[in-house]
Amino acid sequence: MHAGVRSSTVLYSLLALTHAFYIPGVSYQSYRDGETLPLLVNKVYSDTSELQYAYTELPFVCPPTGRVRSGRFTSGASLSLNLGEVLRGDRITVSDYELVMGNDEEARYLCSHIVGSEGLKRTRELIRDGYMAEWIVDNLPGATSFQTTDKSRKYYAAGFKIGEEVTSASGDQSKYFLYNHVTLVIRYSRAPGKDGDQGKKVIVGFEVFPKSIEAGNRDKNGLPYDIHNVENGLELTPRSNSTEGLEDEGTATLTIPFTYSVYFREVEGLEWKNRWDMYFVAQDDSTHIHWLAIINSLVIAGLLSAVVAVILARTIRGDISDEGNIKPKRSRRPKSPRASAEKKPSGLLGDIEGDADLSSDDEGLDEVTGWKLVHGDVFRPPQYGGLLAPLVGSGIQLLLMATGLLVLSSFGVLNPSYRGGYVSVGTALFILAGLFSGYFSSRVYKTFGGQLWQKNVFVTASLVPGLLFTTIFILNLFVWVQASSTAIPFGTLLGLVALWLFIQLPLVYIGGRYGYVSVGPYEHPIKANAIPRQIPVQSWPTKGFQALLLSGFIPFVVVFIELMFVFKSLWQDKSGYYYVFGFLAVVSAVLVVTIIEVTIVATYLQLCNENYHWWWQSFMVGGSSSIWIFGYLVWYYFTKLHISGFVSSLLFFCYGFLACAIYGLLTGTVGFLSAYAFVRRIYG
Secondary structure (H helix, E strand, O other), X not given: OOHHHHHHHHHHXXXXXXXXXXXXXXXXXXXXXXXXXXXXXXXXXXXXXXXXXXXXXXXXXXXXXOOOEXXXXXXXXXXXXXXXXXXXXXXXXXXXEEEEOOOOEEEEEEEEEEEEHHHHHHHHHHHHOOOEEEEEEOXXXXXXXXXXXXXXXXXXXXXXXXXXXXXXXXXXXXXXXXXXXXXXXXXXXXOOHHHHHOOOEEEEEEEEEEEOOOOOOEXXXXXXXXXXXXXXXXXXXXXXXXXXXXXXXXXXXXXXXXXXXXXXXXXXXXXXXXXXXXXXXXXXXXXXXXXXXXXHHHHHHHHHHHHHHHHXXXXXXXXXXXXXXXXXXXXOOOOOHHHHHHHOOOOOOOOOXXXXXXXXXXXXXXXXXXXXXXXXXXXXXXXXXXXXXXXXXXXXXXXXXXXXXXXXXXXXXXXXXXXXXHHHHHHHHHHHOHHHHHHHHHHHHHHOOOOOHHHHHHHXXXXXXXXHHHHXXXXXXXXXXXXXXXXXOHXXXXXXXXXXXXXXXXXXXXXXXXXXXXXXXXXXXXXXXXXXXXXXXXXXXXXXXXXXXXXXXXXXXXXXXXXXXXXXXXXXXXXXXXXXXXXXXXXXXXXXXXXXXXXXXXXXXHHHOOOOOHHHHHHHHHOOHHHHHHHHHHHHHHHOOOOOOHHHHHHHHHHHHHHHHHHXXXXXXXXXXXXXXXXXXXXX
8 A cells, every 4th residue: 555645645635626726728837858757657457347456566567766856756656646546546656767858769778577477477367358558747648549530630548558469360379468668759849938938848748659579689788679670579478588488387487678769749739728639539529429418308308398387387377276276165154255355365275274174174175186185294294204304415415516526527627637636526525515415404304303413414424425435345345355456545445434524524513403403494384184194096107116217217318328428438438538528517407407397297296196205206206317327337238348357347336336326316306305396386
């Protein structure tokens, strides 16, 4: 475990918001000719596995010697990481590669490393699984360059392969070649402002071209005689190195020489603030699909809006304006006009408190049907309200966090250059939103008649963090066995517990105390009957799981297209970066509107069926699209991904389930709030 990771986790988490404010075009680093650029090595990753590994801990890598110094960087030193970087499996170390600004090196010797039989076996497994390395120069990941389909533009894909698997013509045998030579192309442009006038330059591109070169045919300095025309690569078998190899496979070794070339090339017309554009060319080509997703979402939301408008403008308004819709039969003796005026209901239901037994006697209603029949029970506290209140409070906390992340990302404050920023800033926003979580949770809890508000505060503060921490800790036991950098260091886990105990919990407590003691419960226009009304048998579409599936399908269709890009960035292009947050923000806004409308329609239909148990139902209807999203994840796993291995599959499904649960909690809260506002409106 890196000492820097342990010591700085809490500090970087608390300062995450401060570090996040990167202003494109301003926060740049410029270099003079002859100045050393540090090359940082991070990790290796694969689209066939959820396990990542620190680059310096791989069996074929030369350990850094500490001979390279560049400012505050010394080769072999591990960089302190923020919380997001640690959680995403980063382990960044300064390497021995020497890059001097403006100085080209056609060939330079790095080191020779002896690898034993177990190391060779492990290296072959990594190559077979398609692992790619992530190196960093000036905060830019080393990239493999490609051409667009029409050959008109070049674009980058972050990372480069560590080796190549060559299968025989018969397909029954494979050879594995390690890339032991890299050609590094550093692209630069003139620095903006005064730095440019002083001859300084900024890095706008970092390309890596790996190559496999046999161990023989080298000069006394370890350099190949001809680095451009290579006949044989470095095969990962002891017999490929006749001077070092032994016949006994158990004790065999292979000496691997590493070399590299460096070229600096100027790029005209590319400003530093636009240097990440090369990584996004492939996503830019799919802009029309993003617009299709938005149009699809708007059409669905528009149709739902029409349905809700009909319900509100025609059905409910017609019921409310109907004379005598809920007028009691007190006596068949005619009343004077003045008395009638005095007793005329001031609202939909009149003075319910003055007629306490009105709603408990259905025979006292004049042709009342549908949703009006349950007016005396509609605000009855639900069963297990002590659980629903913390869920709603946690959902509001997540909603505030997600809104903050979307806003910051849409305005470019959060961007790929701030590595681990989304997780770090998201954690900070989540903790700060605990104040509002405790407030709303306590008010809802008191509205449901709860008495133990301190217990409610503790449950609210522990619900989401407890779920995440417990799941991650258990999964970590599997990942630790694999010696993967995906495993969260124990010091980081302690730091997360400290954040929860000393910051999150007190904030939730403060908000909870204020909401429960000082503000109090939400007031309802109607008091519940003493005796609950019997609920008739419900029709098939409004029953339990069927209702959830039907209700959740519509929001799922709204986000389905955009989900394809999110999934692709997360699991297929792990080296890629999802950056079209403008599109995501629009789709998210339409999603929220859709969930509100679906919940209103579902709640109205439920009340029309004389079922007043809408509290839990509205929450579950709002979050029901998470069922479809998890089903889509399962389908995506079996049809699009190539993940293999028990641990990787376990990580995929567990983290996917956690993400869907968090999403369901957030959208369920949106559904609950919209249904609550709707019910108050029609019965108020």
